[in-house]
Amino acid sequence: MIAHIDQLIDELIAREGDFVNHPADKGGPTRWGITQAVARRYGYAGDMATLSRKLASVMYKRLYWHAPAFHELDRIAPKLAAEMFDIGVNMGTETAVGFLQRALNALNRNGSDYPDIAVDRRIGPETLRTVQAFLRRRGPSAEQVLIKAIDALQGAHYVRLAENRPAQEAFLYGWLAHRIG
Numbered sequence: 001m002i003a004h005i006d007q008l009i010d011e012l013i014a015r016e017g018d019f020v021n022h023p024a025d026k027g028g029p030t031r032w033g034i035t036q037a038v039a040r041r042y043g044y045a046g047d048m049a050t051l052s053r054k055l056a057s058v059m060y061k062r063l064y065w066h067a068p069a070f071h072e073l074d075r076i077a078p079k080l081a082a083e084m085f086d087i088g089v090n091m092g093t094e095t096a097v098g099f100l101q102r103a104l105n106a107l108n109r110n111g112s113d114y115p116d117i118a119v120d121r122r123i124g125p126e127t128l129r130t131v132q133a134f135l136r137r138r139g140p141s142a143e144q145v146l147i148k149a150i151d152a153l154q155g156a157h158y159v160r161l162a163e164n165r166p167a168q169e170a171f172l173y174g175w176l177a178h179r180i181g
Contacts (some may be wrong), residue, residue: 004074008082009060012089015178019049024167032056033089038063060089068093069123076131077143080150087154090179094121095157096150103149104130113137151180 016033027035029048034056036048042059044051064085065071070093074081080100087096098121105116114133117126135142155176162172 004078004082005061005065005071005085006057008065008085009057012060012086013053013056021048022170024170034059064088064093068097069128072128073123073131076128077135077146079143080131080147083147083150086179087150090175091154091157097121097123097127099150099153100131100146101127102153103146104134107134107138107146107149155180 013032016030019029019031021029027037029036031048031051032053034048034051038059039048039051042063044055068084068088070081070084070088073084084093084096084100087099098119100123101117101119101121104114104127105119108114108116114130114137117130131146134146138145158172158175158179162169
């Protein structure tokens with residue numbers, strides 16, 4: 001059986017494609033969705049056009065699944081963990097976690113369901129406990145509603161990027177079509 005993260009990586013790479021070097025992309029040369037900057041930080045010094053899919057998969061697991069503790073979230077809410085992984089790859093894991101924490105705070109009915117948590121952009125025990133409390137309190141549809149709230153924050157962020165940096169308009173349609181929902 002394929003592990004959940006392996007399936008997520010396969011789906012992500014299918015969306016991201018092979019090698020690209022779009023002039024408007026601040027990430028520069030990218031292969032399998034891994035930017036040159038990320039590859040260099042990881043220690044890869046080769047030509048981005050030759051980055052192996054296997055190494056990209058290893059980077060995804062270490063940098064975008066285990067390091068931000070999305071694997072811990074996966075034990076509680078697999079669909080939410082998948083969404084966080086995708087956002088983390090596209091926008092940075094801290095941004096993804098910030099969206100999660102903000103949404104949890106906004107959905108706690110003024111603290112009557114559970115207390116607000118710090119928006120520290122890290123998944124730790126408090127964030128995990130709060131996700132569990134939200135899911136228990138709100139029932140079967142809670143995970144999907146939380147994902148919708150996070151998607152709304154993500155979509156608003158994309159629009160702001162395009163408004164603030166017109167070169168990013170080249171990517172807005174694709175971001176909304178392939179990253180939201």
